[in-house]
Amino acid sequence: MSRVGLVTRRSFLLGAGLAAGGLTLGLFGDEASAADPPAPGALGPGLAPNVMVHITETGVVTIVCARSEMGQGVRSSVPLLVADELGAVPERVVVVQAVGDKKYGDQNTDGSTSIRKFDDKLRRMGAVARTMLVSAAAKQWNVKPDTCEAIDGAVKHAASKRSLGFGELVKAAAKLPVPDEKSVVLRPWAELRHVAKERLPLLDGHAIVTGTGAYGADIKVEGMLYAVVARPPVVGGKIAKLDKAKALAVPGVKKVFEMPVPGKPWGHQPWGGVAVVADSTWAALKGRAALEITWDHGANAVYDSAAYETKLLASVRAQGTAHRTVGDVDAAMGKAAKVLEAEYLVPHLPHLPMEPPAVTAKFDGGACEIWAATQNPQLARTEVAKVLGIGEDKVTVRVTLLGGGFGRKSKGDFSAEAAFISREAGAPVRVQWTREDDLKNGYPNTVSAQRLRAGLDDKGRVVAWHQRTAFPPIGTTFGGPPEPSINDLQQGVLDLALDVPNIRSEACRAEPHARIGWYRSVYNIFHAFSAGSFIDEIAHARGVDPRDAWLEIVGPARKLSLEDLGIPKLANYGESLDKHPVDAGRLRGVIERVTAMSKWADRKTSGRALGLAAHRSFVSYVGVVVSVVRDERRKVRVDEAWIAIDAGRVVNKDRVHSQLEGAIVMGISNAMLGGVTYKGGIVEQPNFRDAKIARIGDAPRTIHTDIIASDAPPGGVGEPGVPPVGAACANAIFALTGQRVRRFPLLAGVKV
Amino acid sequence: MSIKLRVNGVERTLDVDPEMPLLWAIRDALGLTGTKYGCGEALCGACTVHLDDQPVRSCVTPVRRAVGRAVTTIEGLSPDGKHPLQQAWVELGVPQCGYCQAGQLMTAAALLKAKPKPTDDEIDQSMAGNLCRCGTYTRIRAGIRKVAGGQP
Ligand code: FES
Ligand code: FES
Numbered sequence: 001m002s003r004v005g006l007v008t009r010r011s012f013l014l015g016a017g018l019a020a021g022g023l024t025l026g027l028f029g030d031e032a033s034a035a036d037p038p039a040p041g042a043l044g045p046g047l048a049p050n051v052m053v054h055i056t057e058t059g060v061v062t063i064v065c066a067r068s069e070m071g072q073g074v075r076s077s078v079p080l081l082v083a084d085e086l087g088a089v090p091e092r093v094v095v096v097q098a099v100g101d102k103k104y105g106d107q108n109t110d111g112s113t114s115i116r117k118f119d120d121k122l123r124r125m126g127a128v129a130r131t132m133l134v135s136a137a138a139k140q141w142n143v144k145p146d147t148c149e150a151i152d153g154a155v156k157h158a159a160s161k162r163s164l165g166f167g168e169l170v171k172a173a174a175k176l177p178v179p180d181e182k183s184v185v186l187r188p189w190a191e192l193r194h195v196a197k198e199r200l201p202l203l204d205g206h207a208i209v210t211g212t213g214a215y216g217a218d219i220k221v222e223g224m225l226y227a228v229v230a231r232p233p234v235v236g237g238k239i240a241k242l243d244k245a246k247a248l249a250v251p252g253v254k255k256v257f258e259m260p261v262p263g264k265p266w267g268h269q270p271w272g273g274v275a276v277v278a279d280s281t282w283a284a285l286k287g288r289a290a291l292e293i294t295w296d297h298g299a300n301a302v303y304d305s306a307a308y309e310t311k312l313l314a315s316v317r318a319q320g321t322a323h324r325t326v327g328d329v330d331a332a333m334g335k336a337a338k339v340l341e342a343e344y345l346v347p348h349l350p351h352l353p354m355e356p357p358a359v360t361a362k363f364d365g366g367a368c369e370i371w372a373a374t375q376n377p378q379l380a381r382t383e384v385a386k387v388l389g390i391g392e393d394k395v396t397v398r399v400t401l402l403g404g405g406f407g408r409k410s411k412g413d414f415s416a417e418a419a420f421i422s423r424e425a426g427a428p429v430r431v432q433w434t435r436e437d438d439l440k441n442g443y444p445n446t447v448s449a450q451r452l453r454a455g456l457d458d459k460g461r462v463v464a465w466h467q468r469t470a471f472p473p474i475g476t477t478f479g480g481p482p483e484p485s486i487n488d489l490q491q492g493v494l495d496l497a498l499d500v501p502n503i504r505s506e507a508c509r510a511e512p513h514a515r516i517g518w519y520r521s522v523y524n525i526f527h528a529f530s531a532g533s534f535i536d537e538i539a540h541a542r543g544v545d546p547r548d549a550w551l552e553i554v555g556p557a558r559k560l561s562l563e564d565l566g567i568p569k570l571a572n573y574g575e576s577l578d579k580h581p582v583d584a585g586r587l588r589g590v591i592e593r594v595t596a597m598s599k600w601a602d603r604k605t606s607g608r609a610l611g612l613a614a615h616r617s618f619v620s621y622v623g624v625v626v627s628v629v630r631d632e633r634r635k636v637r638v639d640e641a642w643i644a645i646d647a648g649r650v651v652n653k654d655r656v657h658s659q660l661e662g663a664i665v666m667g668i669s670n671a672m673l674g675g676v677t678y679k680g681g682i683v684e685q686p687n688f689r690d691a692k693i694a695r696i697g698d699a700p701r702t703i704h705t706d707i708i709a710s711d712a713p714p715g716g717v718g719e720p721g722v723p724p725v726g727a728a729c730a731n732a733i734f735a736l737t738g739q740r741v742r743r744f745p746l747l748a749g750v751k752v
Numbered sequence: 753m754s755i756k757l758r759v760n761g762v763e764r765t766l767d768v769d770p771e772m773p774l775l776w777a778i779r780d781a782l783g784l785t786g787t788k789y790g791c792g793e794a795l796c797g798a799c800t801v802h803l804d805d806q807p808v809r810s811c812v813t814p815v816r817r818a819v820g821r822a823v824t825t826i827e828g829l830s831p832d833g834k835h836p837l838q839q840a841w842v843e844l845g846v847p848q849c850g851y852c853q854a855g856q857l858m859t860a861a862a863l864l865k866a867k868p869k870p871t872d873d874e875i876d877q878s879m880a881g882n883l884c885r886c887g888t889y890t891r892i893r894a895g896i897r898k899v900a901g902g903q904p
Pocket of ligand 2: 071354403404847848849850851852853883884885886887888
């Protein structure tokens with residue numbers, strides 16, 4: 001029988017700060033890929049010039065993956081990049097998952113950063129080890145290091161046809177001083193032999209298809225109990241009255257206790273409520289159902305999505321704080337031959353990872369060990385330490401596979417909650433969130449209204465662009481003010497390339513009543529929806545091809561300075577504008593590519609209803625075309641989609657393609673079906689019956705993906721595919737039905 | 753209460769509430785964690801197992817209903833992890849996070865057993881109960897087609 005997830009010394013107690021058994025790179029999911037992890041205690045003697053790379057005297061290379069795997073393929077990509085820089089043979093590379101520890105640098109797997117922020121740093125880790133191996137060989141042969149080459153797990157000297165395996169060099173190399181990582185020379189990108197190939201194996205593929213991969217809920221430790229929590233349905237709610245008797249009477253229920261009441265701001269704190277600890281998940285669930293609780297819902301019980309919409313619209317109908325100003329919008333609107341305006345609404349969008357949060361915690365003797373499906377193990381460590389009142393050095397956070405994350409699992413709440421429950425229960429505990437918990441007690445994307453106005457001159461050219469955006473920013477979850485900041489507006493408002501002489505973009509207030517958080521591509525979802533729909537509306541109002549309108553409004557290929565954009569600064573996803581400029585040429589590039597791929601120009605003759613949109617986010621550029629049809633049941637659905645990305649250099653092409661495919665489907669869920677609403681402060685869609693996401697029949701039969709070849713520094717990949725999908729769908733629906741739907745879920749607004 | 757089950761060809765005895773959903777019995781009591789929880793209400797398919805070759809949602813199937821029937825989980829889909837669908841899944845890089853894939857594979861395996869050459873519409877119908885939030889549907893369809901002998 002499978003012992004997956006059962007914590008054994010082999011699989012988890014690796015010491016040396018490493019977690020999770022190793023798998024070798026380079027194999028196509030053969031069972032042999034489930035190679036034994038390195039021996040417990042440490043990785044043994046060898047060459048370990050930094051925290052990421054270790055080479056044994058037998059030539060086994062261990063590379064640490066410090067980022068969380070949640071479907072983006074990071075474990076199949078990042079270690080390979082290091083291995084490639086080193087010159088290792090993938091079959092002899094073992095990947096181990098890091099615990100949460102600052103020594104690995106930032107581990108928050110969020111914001112589409114794993115490659116764009118770390119590719120240089122990671123490669124340098126491999127290059128340092130390579131430099132030392134090469135120096136050791138050169139010394140032994142008495143030749144110049146630059147006449148040697150590290151390739152296929154050995155250092156070779158071509159002139160004398162000599163070769164020494166990495167393992168043979170480890171002893172001598174380990175005696176050399178470790179070179180400064182900034183001083184080592186990286187291989188030219190084109191010389192990397194494995195990354196950037198069309199098809200790379202999936203490190204965890206075999207484990208996934210055989211059911212042996214360990215996710216958050218698959219960990220079992222000796223003496224473990226199972227828990228669920230009855231959390232207040234409204235954020236900030238409290239227990240008014242509690243009767244535990246019936247719950248305690250359920251066979252298997254061991255303990256029932258109240259959780260700490262969180263104070264404002266909610267941040268990463270557990271949500272409060274009542275924990276039920278039992279000897280099985282089922283008993284815990286039955287115990288929870290038997291609890292008699294009267295809730296005091298608190299101040300957020302006023303939250304009612306229908307009424308709130310009126311407030312949001314009122315907010316964008318009044319003046320906000322201008323963060324982007326070019327020319328004089330008011331004067332230009334006054335002189336315009338025609339003024340168009342439109343308002344767009346996007347509801348809260350839930351993450352709905354297929355795996356709801358699940359954590360195992362073991363509090364013992366003043367220390368705590370956590371096994372969590374977390375995107376951010378360092379934060380989990382901090383939050384666990386905080387809730388237990390112990391030092392972070394007493395907390396170990398081990399990262400399992402994540403059954404999807406999408407931003408939900410970058411929060412610390414569920415890890416801290418499990419730690420608290422383990423301490424109170426006096427036993428190791430696995431806390432399972434149900435789908436209802438996930439929907440009601442999560443951190444959904446925020447809710448927004450947008451108001452756009454365009455002034456056109458007598459030739460139809462856009463001479464004024466005025467945008468207002470209202471949404472409670474995520475900062476409110478952490479105590480910030482209820483108005484989007486200039487940094488929030490980086491997401492698709494300030495960095496929108498416009499060839500328009502008069503521009504004003506304003507942020508408008510919106511009070512939060514939910515605990516909102518970041519969800520894959522975040523504010524870009526609604527900013528790309530409104531701008532992308534509005535450009536299409538302008539095109540139709542003028543009677544021009546939407547593609548031509550896009551290219552005209554974006555303007556000629558050029559890099560836009562802060563002055564061109566009319567902004568004092570741009571957060572730019574933490575990147576400098578020199579490295580990652582706002583490049584209208586690249587935005588045009590994806591529009592041109594995706595319209596060529598989809599045979600946009602032939603759409604009239606082929607009788608297809610196509611919609612186009614494009615967007616820059618996470619310093620990458622994406623263009624999307626979707627085709628919609630009305631099927632036999634008169635249901636409107638996307639039957640085919642095309643998506644092109646310019647993300648600069650990419651490491652793992654197949655995983656980029658798969659991220660884009662996934663982005664189309666998630667974008668369809670968001671736009672066509674998605675969103676949750678609140679009544680009395682409570683999410684009205686408690687499970688997949690009402691909280692709809694795309695099923696196989698809602699997803700296009702064919703998704704065409706393309707990666708624009710580029711030498712530019714890497715941009716994000718995980719998130720940028722999502723934002724343009726919403727407007728592409730709305731624009732395609734307009735092409736099919738003549739109906740302009742300006743709110744998600746689009747399907748609710750189409751009359752068929 | 754003592755319950756006897758035949759899981760992946762092996763007789764197992766469990767001491768659990770007969771009303772406990774099969775999902776929790778196989779995960780918690782038997783330690784077979786390949787079968788996943790996603791919704792608990794037969795809405796997502798993550799918990800799909802076979803009862804005598806029929807795909808069922810184990811989250812809503814009381815364990816007593818499995819007595820006397822052959823239970824197959826993802827761990828028992830093939831003796832060596834080489835069911836043609838498992839191979840196709842790896843070759844085509846179907847999984848993203850992978851969490852839904854045990855359920856997808858179990859549903860797809862039952863489909864192909866009943867209908868070795870399904871049309872695209874039949875694939876969509878049979879797989880409609882299995883959600884994939886990562887959006888791997890086009891590759892799932894390709895994987896099934898590949899095994900069915902058509903174009904992926
Ligand atoms: S967990 Fe059974 S169908 Fe979702
Ligand atoms: S692969 Fe992640 S939910 Fe399907």
